[in-house]
Amino acid sequence: MKESxxxxxxxxxxxxxxxxxxxxxxxxxxxxxxxVLLDRVEHxxxxxxxxxxxxxxxxxxxxxxxxxxxELRRLNERLEHELQLRRSFEAALLRAKTQAEEATxxxxxxxxxxxxxxxxxxxAAILYxxxxxxxxxxxxxxxxxxxxxxxxxxxxxxxxALLDISRLDSGGLQPEPDDxxxxxxxxxxxxxxxxxxxxxxxxxxxxxxxxxVHSDIMLLETVLRNLLSNAIKYTREGRVLMGVRRRxxxxxxxIRDTGIGIAGEHLQRIFDEFWxxxxxxxxxxxxxxxxxxxxxxxxxLLGTGIEVxxxxxxxSAFTLTLPLGDSGRVAGxxxxxxVPGTAGFNRCLVVAVDDNIQVLRSMERMLLSWDxxxxxxxxxxxxxxxxxxxxxxxxLLLTDYHLAYGANGIDAIDAINAELATPAQAIMIxxxxxxxxxxxxxxxGIPLLTKPVDPARLRAVMQHVLGSEDxxxxx
Amino acid sequence: xxxxxxxxxxxxADTATAIGTVxxxxxxxxxxxxxxxHGPDHTGGVMEHALAGxxxxxxxxxxxxxxxxxxxxxxxxxxxxAFDRRVFRCVARxxxxxxxxxxxxxxxxxxxxxxxxxxxxxxxxxxxxxALMLIDSLSQAEEFVAAALGSELGTIHLVGGSAGDNWRLQxxxxxxxxxxxxxxxxxxxxxxxxxxxxxxFHNFAPTEKRGVITSSTPxxxxxxxxxxxxxxxxxxxxxxxxxxxxxxEVLAIYPAIITVGDRAxxxxxxxxxxxDSLRCACAIDEGVVFRLSTQVDYVEHMRQAFDRxxxxxxxxxxxxxxxCAARRQMVEQQGLEADVSALFSAANxxxxxxxxxxxxxxxxxxxxxxxxxxxxx
Numbered sequence: 069m070k071e072s073x074x075x076x077x078x079x080x081x082x083x084x085x086x087x088x089x090x091x092x093x094x095x096x097x098x099x100x101x102x103x104v105l106l107d108r109v110e111h112x113x114x115x116x117x118x119x120x121x122x123x124x125x126x127x128x129x130x131x132x133x134x135x136x137x138x139e140l141r142r143l144n145e146r147l148e149h150e151l152q153l154r155r156s157f158e159a160a161l162l163r164a165k166t167q168a169e170e171a172t173x174x175x176x177x178x179x180x181x182x183x184x185x186x187x188x189x190x191x192a193a194i195l196y197x198x199x200x201x202x203x204x205x206x207x208x209x210x211x212x213x214x215x216x217x218x219x220x221x222x223x224x225x226x227x228x229a230l231l232d233i234s235r236l237d238s239g240g241l242q243p244e245p246d247d248x249x250x251x252x253x254x255x256x257x258x259x260x261x262x263x264x265x266x267x268x269x270x271x272x273x274x275x276x277x278x279x280x281v282h283s284d285i286m287l288l289e290t291v292l293r294n295l296l297s298n299a300i301k302y303t304r305e306g307r308v309l310m311g312v313r314r315r316x317x318x319x320x321x322x323i324r325d326t327g328i329g330i331a332g333e334h335l336q337r338i339f340d341e342f343w344x345x346x347x348x349x350x351x352x353x354x355x356x357x358x359x360x361x362x363x364x365x366x367x368x369l370l371g372t373g374i375e376v377x378x379x380x381x382x383x384s385a386f387t388l389t390l391p392l393g394d395s396g397r398v399a400g401x402x403x404x405x406x407v408p409g410t411a412g413f414n415r416c417l418v419v420a421v422d423d424n425i426q427v428l429r430s431m432e433r434m435l436l437s438w439d440x441x442x443x444x445x446x447x448x449x450x451x452x453x454x455x456x457x458x459x460x461x462x463x464l465l466l467t468d469y470h471l472a473y474g475a476n477g478i479d480a481i482d483a484i485n486a487e488l489a490t491p492a493q494a495i496m497i498x499x500x501x502x503x504x505x506x507x508x509x510x511x512x513g514i515p516l517l518t519k520p521v522d523p524a525r526l527r528a529v530m531q532h533v534l535g536s537e538d539x540x541x542x543x
Numbered sequence: 544x545x546x547x548x549x550x551x552x553x554x555x556a557d558t559a560t561a562i563g564t565v566x567x568x569x570x571x572x573x574x575x576x577x578x579x580x581h582g583p584d585h586t587g588g589v590m591e592h593a594l595a596g597x598x599x600x601x602x603x604x605x606x607x608x609x610x611x612x613x614x615x616x617x618x619x620x621x622x623x624x625a626f627d628r629r630v631f632r633c634v635a636r637x638x639x640x641x642x643x644x645x646x647x648x649x650x651x652x653x654x655x656x657x658x659x660x661x662x663x664x665x666x667x668x669x670x671x672x673x674a675l676m677l678i679d680s681l682s683q684a685e686e687f688v689a690a691a692l693g694s695e696l697g698t699i700h701l702v703g704g705s706a707g708d709n710w711r712l713q714x715x716x717x718x719x720x721x722x723x724x725x726x727x728x729x730x731x732x733x734x735x736x737x738x739x740x741x742x743x744f745h746n747f748a749p750t751e752k753r754g755v756i757t758s759s760t761p762x763x764x765x766x767x768x769x770x771x772x773x774x775x776x777x778x779x780x781x782x783x784x785x786x787x788x789x790x791x792e793v794l795a796i797y798p799a800i801i802t803v804g805d806r807a808x809x810x811x812x813x814x815x816x817x818x819d820s821l822r823c824a825c826a827i828d829e830g831v832v833f834r835l836s837t838q839v840d841y842v843e844h845m846r847q848a849f850d851r852x853x854x855x856x857x858x859x860x861x862x863x864x865x866x867c868a869a870r871r872q873m874v875e876q877q878g879l880e881a882d883v884s885a886l887f888s889a890a891n892x893x894x895x896x897x898x899x900x901x902x903x904x905x906x907x908x909x910x911x912x913x914x915x916x917x918x919x920x
């Protein structure tokens with residue numbers, strides 16, 4: 069059977085035979101190529117250590133490196149861009165911050181200057197007011213005078229509070245924490261607020277404590293003063309209780325009242341400036357609306373926790389949490405008196421005695437603003453209690469001549485100086501213009517200032533008395 | 544005088560005269576180091592002897608297959624390129640026995656050079672540093688050496704060229720500290736205060752014509768067979784050329800292209816052997832697929848390359864060029880010398896025609912490999 073194609077090479081023509089040979093060679097070559105390629109695909113050729121392989125690997129690495137480099141460059145550009153944005157942002161923030169700081173500083177300076185300048189005439193007004201003899205006045209006029217007095221007092225508190233706030237906000241107040249016993253501080257506050265509570269018919273109780281705390285005594289006193297005065301202000305009947313409890317290494321001071329309380333929805337807002345509860349006493353009843361803002365700022369500054377619990381109609385409880393102090397460090401030390409400021413009379417200790425509480429308060433504030441430390445008392449017994457209690461050595465006694473219960477200023481000076489290691493200088497204040505008193509004081513070397521006291525004159529006399537060993541000898 | 548390079552050249556065939564001319568016109572005292580690039584006839588004892596009197600440890604270089612100068616391509620001349628000490632600091636090492644050089648050796652070498660350079664130039668950083676390599680092309684070790692050094696140098700650019708001997712393929716030594724060494728490489732790690740960039744250009748593109756190396760001796764870069772047929776015949780057939788007229792000069796115009804991933808690398812042929820094998824200028828292997836290349840207009844491509852360099856670095860340039868010797872053959876075949884000289888002159892190009900160009904971790908063929916420096920005003 070005759071087969072087709074090249075099955076019988078003998079039967080082929082020469083041309084066909086040649087074609088056959090070419091095709092066979094071609095198949096051979098393709099087979100060879102195919103094998104080599106398959107080997108290559110199977111990585112059988114010189115994969116390890118081959119120069120070509122090294123080149124191939126390096127090329128792949130180069131590509132990876134190039135891609136990475138591009139990627140990194142892009143990332144770098146983006147970061148650079150972001151950095152630039154951030155820098156300009158930071159610069160803007162810094163400018164804003166500097167401006168804000170400058171503004172705050174200038175506001176603080178302004179408030180300090182303003183409150184100082186305002187307070188001088190204010191004090192004078194208060195003193196003048198106190199000097200008016202009310203006995204001969206009509207009932208209506210007396211009421212008006214009382215109203216003026218209250219208004220001036222409120223203005224004074226407001227000024228102080230504003231100054232405190234601006235100082236706190238500007239960082240002008242830096243806490244100087246120390247260890248001190250709470251007892252003395254609380255007793256002093258109790259004595260101070262007892263008369264106010266009594267007027268309202270409230271029972272003010274301060275529980276005894278032997279706790280020593282670590283805090284800034286001046287700032288803590290401001291906080292407690294605000295809380296106490298609030299408690300009394302917002303309580304119509306019942307009592308105000310201040311007590312101390314130790315909790316591990318913490319001390320909790322609690323001020324609890326049976327007052328009007330704070331509604332739950334208002335609890336968050338009581339620390340806001342000028343916020344007042346709808347049912348709170350109005351400004352003319354002695355509320356600045358700044359007390360708790362100051363408390364909150366100071367607590368933040370001191371790192372002191374403050375909690376409020378309240379039930380409307382049943383009362384409130386404010387709790388401060390302070391670190392426990394080292395009682396060993398306190399023994400035998402007299403706590404410093406509590407006066408802010410550094411200028412003026414260089415923290416000289418002044419005892420001021422006046423039976424008129426309003427006059428006494430304004431005198432105290434004025435002296436404080438002149439950077440005196442002040443023991444303010446309504447009578448000689450009260451003054452002596454504080455002096456002996458705290459083992460103080462005042463350098464100046466400032467007393468009214470006519471004191472309550474028939475006592476007089478000269479006796480008061482004698483009584484106080486008798487308790488001091490070095491007798492203090494004294495200045496007498498009186499509305500008694502009699503030549504007899506003047507003569508008596510001249511002999512004793514005690515200057516006399518007549519009521520109403522002109523603050524500038526008082527300041528001048530104080531400077532004179534404190535500045536020289538010789539008494540000024542009258543006017 | 545602005546800081547940068549001091550250059551001099553001599554076309555005197557007498558080595559002692561040539562080196563004397565060059566040395567006397569260079570401010571050698573201000574040179575951190577001097578590159579000497581010269582034709583193979585200057586290689587030897589006469590040069591070493593002449594250099595011995597010139598503080599030889601500053602001299603590095605190699606034998607070439609032609610010098611590249613601002614006046615164009617030259618043969619058997621001597622070029623000296625001195626690196627100004629005011630803006631360059633360099634450390635040098637000789638790598639001997641290139642067959643044994645690997646990643647471990649590269650690591651130790653590069654670390655010690657970097658440390659030494661930091662002592663000489665504390666202000667140096669990776670971006671202010673480049674590596675310059677001259678390597679014996681007959682060692683056929685460029686791929687390994689470049690891969691090992693390149694990976695160790697990281698972001699520091701490695702730029703180099705393989706020494707030549709005017710296509711004699713007999714002896715291509717490198718000059719290290721005034722002496723010649725075979726089977727060796729010179730590696731210079733250089734810090735410079737000048738702005739610089741590394742470029743590698745070529746003008747070849749792959750075509751659709753493919754071939755497979757089916758028989759080879761990789762250690763000698765010999766291709767015996769392509770597509771199962773004798774290499775010369777098959778390559779000629781692919782190129783559409785009569786195998787009888789295929790010689791090295793013709794091959795210079797027809798490099799193969801190897802693609803790795805999406806990258807195309809020209810691979811040139813150095814030599815046609817009697818057994819119809821082809822000697823490649825780079826690593827090859829069996830099973831490697833190549834494509835025939837097509838080239839874009841040479842002069843236009845070079846013009847674009849130099850435009851790009853000027854765009855990056857401005858007009859005041861010195862370019863150290865390591866260009867494939869086959870490209871020069873192509874230029875001469877096409878009669879483009881004048882165009883090229885103009886380009887080299889404008890960009891102040893100094894260098895040599897190499898048997899292989901090292902660009903970072905790769906060994907290239909048929910490329911224009913260069914470092915361009917921006918000179919101060």
